[in-house]
Amino acid sequence: MNIPYNHYNQYLKEKFGERVQKITVLGGFTCPNRDGKVATGGCTYCNNLTFSAPGHLDDKSITYQIDHGIRTSKRRYKKVSKYIIYFQSYSNTYAPLSKLKELYSEALQHPEVIGLSIGTRPDCVSDEILDYLEELNAEYDITMEYGLESVSDHTLEMINRGHNFECFKQTAIKTGERNIPICAHVIFGFHWESLNSVIEAAVEINKLPIKFLKVHQLHVVKDTAMGDQYKESPFKTLSKDEYMEWLRVFLEHLNADIVIQRLYGEAPEDLLLSPHWGIQLPEFTNEFIKYMEKKGSYQGKALGHTAP
Numbered sequence: 206m207n208i209p210y211n212h213y214n215q216y217l218k219e220k221f222g223e224r225v226q227k228i229t230v231l232g233g234f235t236c237p238n239r240d241g242k243v244a245t246g247g248c249t250y251c252n253n254l255t256f257s258a259p260g261h262l263d264d265k266s267i268t269y270q271i272d273h274g275i276r277t278s279k280r281r282y283k284k285v286s287k288y289i290i291y292f293q294s295y296s297n298t299y300a301p302l303s304k305l306k307e308l309y310s311e312a313l314q315h316p317e318v319i320g321l322s323i324g325t326r327p328d329c330v331s332d333e334i335l336d337y338l339e340e341l342n343a344e345y346d347i348t349m350e351y352g353l354e355s356v357s358d359h360t361l362e363m364i365n366r367g368h369n370f371e372c373f374k375q376t377a378i379k380t381g382e383r384n385i386p387i388c389a390h391v392i393f394g395f396h397w398e399s400l401n402s403v404i405e406a407a408v409e410i411n412k413l414p415i416k417f418l419k420v421h422q423l424h425v426v427k428d429t430a431m432g433d434q435y436k437e438s439p440f441k442t443l444s445k446d447e448y449m450e451w452l453r454v455f456l457e458h459l460n461a462d463i464v465i466q467r468l469y470g471e472a473p474e475d476l477l478l479s480p481h482w483g484i485q486l487p488e489f490t491n492e493f494i495k496y497m498e499k500k501g502s503y504q505g506k507a508l509g510h511t512a513p
């Protein structure tokens with residue numbers, strides 16, 4: 206099947222000549238948007254239980270978690286021998302540099318680990334941390350995953366992100382100057398946003414040194430401020446068809462060089478309040494690719510780029 210966008214698996218195969226798997230670990234971090242340093246309460250949509258690594262591993266060492274993750278992965282992908290360790294939950298640079306060095310070095314010591322993906326907030330990385338990551342990036346495959354969520358300051362305020370778009374831009378520029386690849390996370394579907402919002406997002410993202418993107422639809426989940434608002438006064442969330450159209454338009458306006466790591470998110474059904482689309486990632490991806498084909502769409506089309 207011809208994929209009408211720049212797909213991450215393809216990128217990994219071209220770069221490493223083989224399949225590479227990600228293993229998610231818990232580094233024991235918290236978040237400055239929860240503990241009072243930036244704000245309390247966190248982002249209004251955030252419930253870390255929707256994307257955390259298995260909870261039974263949360264008191265285990267990084268090495269234990271990696272060994273466990275690799276063993277599990279090898280049951281399905283026997284031949285894989287290269288892994289990227291994903292520090293996902295909370296803000297994985299929110300600790301003194303000495304602590305970060307300890308955790309990241311432990312992960313990189315593993316013989317089958319080739320790099321790290323480090324998820325964090327754009328207001329949570331100092332020059333000192335970036336200098337260290339620049340050194341690591343000379344030897345390993347390092348990606349900084351920054352939560353952008355929206356390029357609109359109005360939206361960032363509405364969701365209590367605790368930083369504005371300018372903060373993201375400045376961090377992206379500093380990271381790019383050190384040649385450390387950036388993966389930006391974006392959410393589509395806040396009920397005050399429109400199709401124009403996704404075009405604006407593409408325009409702004411194209412101007413920055415962003416190499417990878419993860420996009421997902423807004424999930425309204427339990428035990429969040431947004432979930433409480435929804436229960437009190439339900440608001441509209443995107444239908445699957447609307448989301449596909451927003452994604453299609455977004456990708457048409459997105460620079461074709463940007464590699465897409467994700468276009469869809471899944472949340473546990475017992476936590477999810479809305480939307481309920483009832484499909485899993487492979488099914489969504491197939492359907493979306495067919496939709497793009499039917500519309501004659503591909504990444505970068507509106508910018509005059511050639512079809513992949």
Ligand code: SF4
Pocket residue numbers: 236237238239246247248251252253294295296326352
């Ligand atoms: S989404 Fe990230 S930054 Fe926001 S509260 Fe959750 S962990 Fe913190």
